[in-house]
Amino acid sequence: MAEITLKGLAHSYAKTPSGAADYAIRQMDHIWHQGGAYALLGPSGCGKSTLLNIISGLLEPSQGDVLFDGQRVNELPPEERNIAQVFQFPVIYDTMTVFDNLAFPLRNMNTPEYRVKPKVLEVADILDLTPLLGRKAKNLTADEKQKVSMGRGLVRDDVTAILFDEPLTVIDPQLKWKLRRKLKEIHERFNITMIYVTHDQLEASTFADRIAVMYEGQVVQFGTPRELFERPAHTFVGYFIGSPGMNFMAVEYRDDQVMFGVQPLPVSPALRHAVANANATNIKLGIRPEFITISTHHTDESVPVEVANVQDLGTYSLLTFILNGQTFKARLPEGHPPVGKAAFARFDDAHVALYIDEFRVETGHE
Numbered sequence: 206m207a208e209i210t211l212k213g214l215a216h217s218y219a220k221t222p223s224g225a226a227d228y229a230i231r232q233m234d235h236i237w238h239q240g241g242a243y244a245l246l247g248p249s250g251c252g253k254s255t256l257l258n259i260i261s262g263l264l265e266p267s268q269g270d271v272l273f274d275g276q277r278v279n280e281l282p283p284e285e286r287n288i289a290q291v292f293q294f295p296v297i298y299d300t301m302t303v304f305d306n307l308a309f310p311l312r313n314m315n316t317p318e319y320r321v322k323p324k325v326l327e328v329a330d331i332l333d334l335t336p337l338l339g340r341k342a343k344n345l346t347a348d349e350k351q352k353v354s355m356g357r358g359l360v361r362d363d364v365t366a367i368l369f370d371e372p373l374t375v376i377d378p379q380l381k382w383k384l385r386r387k388l389k390e391i392h393e394r395f396n397i398t399m400i401y402v403t404h405d406q407l408e409a410s411t412f413a414d415r416i417a418v419m420y421e422g423q424v425v426q427f428g429t430p431r432e433l434f435e436r437p438a439h440t441f442v443g444y445f446i447g448s449p450g451m452n453f454m455a456v457e458y459r460d461d462q463v464m465f466g467v468q469p470l471p472v473s474p475a476l477r478h479a480v481a482n483a484n485a486t487n488i489k490l491g492i493r494p495e496f497i498t499i500s501t502h503h504t505d506e507s508v509p510v511e512v513a514n515v516q517d518l519g520t521y522s523l524l525t526f527i528l529n530g531q532t533f534k535a536r537l538p539e540g541h542p543p544v545g546k547a548a549f550a551r552f553d554d555a556h557v558a559l560y561i562d563e564f565r566v567e568t569g570h571e
């Protein structure tokens with residue numbers, strides 16, 4: 206069993222860090238529950254690998270604690286943590302057979318041979334590696350090698366969590382979904398905590414029940430794929446999740462109105478009230494392309510926009526428009542009437558979110 210708790214965790218690679226920018230992991234408090242299928246999603250350089258290496262014990266954090274089932278493990282070396290890590294590039298012994306590669310972690314722990322064989326056969330069966338057991342690892346394809354790498358994590362009965370660090374990077378696109386399905390299957394069969402690091406939102410949402418979105422060394426939101434889409438807690442989540450991401454407008458309260466530059470925005474009274482009382486200079490409204498309606502007629506709820514282009518994407522179209530000198534995306538359903546250069550955009554009140562200093566603030570109007 207392993208519930209992994211990160212308590213006041215921070216890490217800097219600098220010897221004498223002078224500010225937040227010197228930290229690969231900033232203040233982090235987080236719990237990974239036993240048996241969960243999690244993804245750690247974020248752009249390159251946000252600290253994903255650093256965090257995994259701290260959990261697995263390859264790296265000791267500069268501040269804070271890592272707890273396994275409530276026990277502090279900061280100083281415990283990786284081999285004593287009962288955690289397996291699968292890296293971007295398969296870590297296997299080329300000159301050994303697939304069988305010996307899978308058996309390696311067990312033999313390393315002096316497991317008697319009569320117990321090694323059934324375990325290797327079980328794991329090989331799950332990963333469809335049985336026909337390859339007698340082959341030398343160097344003759345395998347990249348995806349087969351990565352499956353052996355995963356198998357080495359699975360053979361040990363004492364492994365309670367597996368950390369995957371972008372494990373499908375070297376895998377052909379058409380095989381990726383197969384391996385992802387395999388991982389899901391493994392998760393359902395064994396009661397193992399799995400943390401899957403990726404910068405790809407599709408990979409994260411097909412694998413994980415809950416996703417931790419990382420940005421600049423912090424988990425800015427931890428939620429289901431649906432929650433991340435519907436209620437992004439941070440502007441970065443809005444921008445990163447969705448295709449394309451959320452549109453944002455930097456607004457201010459002026460002359461009793463919510464202004465986006467020179468454009469007054471027709472927003473709900475609750476939202477206007479929230480902006481008026483925001484007491485901050487960094488105020489943004491976010492709206493997803495799915496919730497902007499484009500029409501050729503003006504109404505009290507719409508604002509005039511300049512259409513830049515419309516891209517037909519089969520089942521829907523993506524319209525780019527300019528408002529107050531800024532580019533926006535709106536998603537038009539199939540069969541939407543043609544739109545000229547001058548049009549009107551209406552932001553669906555229920556889906557306009559307020560962000561103060563980049564974090565979402567509930568206003569009661571959504």
Ligand SMILES: Nc1ncnc2c1ncn2[C@@H]1O[C@H](COP(=O)(O)OP(=O)(O)OP(=O)(O)O)[C@@H](O)[C@H]1O
Binds near residue numbers: 254255
């Ligand atoms: N060994 C190291 N020494 C110094 N700085 C490092 C080291 N490893 C990572 N960093 C820095 O720490 C930050 C976080 O890096 P990390 O590799 O954890 O991010 P990541 O999200 O995994 O990125 P990627 O997806 O590119 O691997 C980056 O600014 C990176 O340059």
